[in-house]
Amino acid sequence: MSRSTPPQQGGFIPRDRDWQPDALTPAYKTSVKRSPQAALLSFPTTLSEETSPVFGQDMLGPLDNDLIHNYAQPGESAIGPRIILHGRVLDEFGRGVPGALLEFWQANAGGRYRHKKEGYLAALDPNFGGCGRTITGEDGSYELRTIMPGPYPWPNGLNDWRPAHIHFSIFGHGFAQRLITQMYFEGDPHIKLCPILGAVKSQEAVDALTALLDMKRTVPMDSRAYRFDMVLRGRRQTYFENRKEGL
Amino acid sequence: MQRLDYLKETPSQTAGPYVHIGCTPNFAGIDIYGGDLGTALKTGPVKGTEITIKGTVYDGMGMALRDAMIEIWQPDAAGLFASANETRGEADPNFTGWGRSPGDMETGEFTFETVKPGAVPFPDGRMQAPHITVWVVARGINIGLHTRLYFEDEAEANAADPILTRIEHQNRIPTLLAKPEGDGVYRFDIHLQGPQETIFFDI
Numbered sequence: 001m002s003r004s005t006p007p008q009q010g011g012f013i014p015r016d017r018d019w020q021p022d023a024l025t026p027a028y029k030t031s032v033k034r035s036p037q038a039a040l041l042s043f044p045t046t047l048s049e050e051t052s053p054v055f056g057q058d059m060l061g062p063l064d065n066d067l068i069h070n071y072a073q074p075g076e077s078a079i080g081p082r083i084i085l086h087g088r089v090l091d092e093f094g095r096g097v098p099g100a101l102l103e104f105w106q107a108n109a110g111g112r113y114r115h116k117k118e119g120y121l122a123a124l125d126p127n128f129g130g131c132g133r134t135i136t137g138e139d140g141s142y143e144l145r146t147i148m149p150g151p152y153p154w155p156n157g158l159n160d161w162r163p164a165h166i167h168f169s170i171f172g173h174g175f176a177q178r179l180i181t182q183m184y185f186e187g188d189p190h191i192k193l194c195p196i197l198g199a200v201k202s203q204e205a206v207d208a209l210t211a212l213l214d215m216k217r218t219v220p221m222d223s224r225a226y227r228f229d230m231v232l233r234g235r236r237q238t239y240f241e242n243r244k245e246g247l
Numbered sequence: 248m249q250r251l252d253y254l255k256e257t258p259s260q261t262a263g264p265y266v267h268i269g270c271t272p273n274f275a276g277i278d279i280y281g282g283d284l285g286t287a288l289k290t291g292p293v294k295g296t297e298i299t300i301k302g303t304v305y306d307g308m309g310m311a312l313r314d315a316m317i318e319i320w321q322p323d324a325a326g327l328f329a330s331a332n333e334t335r336g337e338a339d340p341n342f343t344g345w346g347r348s349p350g351d352m353e354t355g356e357f358t359f360e361t362v363k364p365g366a367v368p369f370p371d372g373r374m375q376a377p378h379i380t381v382w383v384v385a386r387g388i389n390i391g392l393h394t395r396l397y398f399e400d401e402a403e404a405n406a407a408d409p410i411l412t413r414i415e416h417q418n419r420i421p422t423l424l425a426k427p428e429g430d431g432v433y434r435f436d437i438h439l440q441g442p443q444e445t446i447f448f449d450i
Binding site for chain 1 (some may be wrong): 253254255256257258259260261262263264265266267268269270272275276277279280281284303306308310312316318320322328329330331332333334343344345346352353367368369370375378380382384386387388390391392393395411413414417419439440441444445446447448449450
């Protein structure tokens with residue numbers, strides 16, 4: 001949250017567990033032994049969940065949101081179709097979330113991550129690190145530049161491929177809003193085949209993770225653009241006599 | 248009739264096997280940013296009792312996870328959060344309250360150098376026992392898991408804690424208790440499933 005933003009009080013509205021993926025999704029095999037089996041314990045949010053750390057613009061470098069250049073040698077750039085990704089971080093009431101920290105990571109244009117445990121034979125791009133970060137503006141908007149990540153095979157079923165995607169980690173204004181998700185690209189035929197995306201329960205929810213080509217924000221002879229909005233949980237603000245600090 | 252439409256929270260997805268690339272890139276071997284966020288909770292001399300928390304995340308087969316990311320969030324020794332939403336006072340300026348650990352590359356053990364948190368009130372005014380919010384993501388976890396670390400040596404406060412007392416299966420409470428190991432070190436292991444499954448929260 002930017003330091004000029006006034007404090008926000010009040011509890012978060014409950015998470016919709018019918019909309020969010022279940023813990024156990026056997027088609028995604030790793031979930032089988034990593035999913036809690038007991039019911040989650042519900043309780044109203046307290047200050048521990050209604051607060052979160054402050055991330056300021058002063059923590060970021062000028063190229064942190066430019067994956068084409070933030071790991072490249074001077075004068076060089078990452079290989080692949082150049083894209084601009086932009087959108088807003090909103091809460092469930094449609095209010096922009098300013099000062100949200102977004103961290104993102106992805107495979108390179110060939111579908112390979114810069115990680116020593118990565119086993120895919122696609123080439124590494126020496127000018128591509130695959131990570132970036134930014135902080136949303138006063139209206140919750142953000143923008144980054146990167147290259148289109150490639151789809152890649154992974155060991156789950158014998159022939160499973162991940163659709164092209166970008167991972168997002170999002171810090172809003174309370175720890176209850178903490179979220180990690182993945183963004184997909186309109187038109188990718190792997191979307192409906194992917195066991196990880198299959199953990200998402202409805203087509204509407206899959207669509208919420210699928211960015212649209214945005215020709216209005218395209219830069220001619222340079223970059224295409226995609227738009228991706230993210231929604232964090234909403235906070236109640238109403239004053240009640242029996243709960244003066246907000247609900 | 249009008250429509251009662253609100254936006255839906257963005258669906259969560261697994262952090263995948265390479266969450267460290269995005270959240271602790273320097274740890275993952277990507278030399279960028281000049282350091283990873285959340286590596287130090289203490290940025291100078293801090294008030295209160297300094298403690299170390301160690302733990303490991305285990306899957307349902309008892310295997311240690313080596314691809315998890317653990318985050319903690321807590322108040323300072325006086326019970327104040329270093330947050331823009333803290334209205335009760337000014338938190339210790341040398342304490343961030345937020346830590347992030349990828350765990351050891353070989354063993355998966357995570358470590359946080361922090362301070363013993365002060366007590367924070369429940370919404371109804373009762374005091375909660377000192378606790379730390381813990382959040383776990385990893386490959387295979389479709390939505391990040393919230394839990395809390397309480398301290399085994401705070402028996403009196405734990406017995407009155409508004410959340411611990413509402414847990415139906417009281418025999419599971421030890422899964423939320425960090426155990427002293429001497430020299431200010433506490434152990435807090437997390438079990439994702441099985442007979443020792445940690446109590447996870449829907450908050």
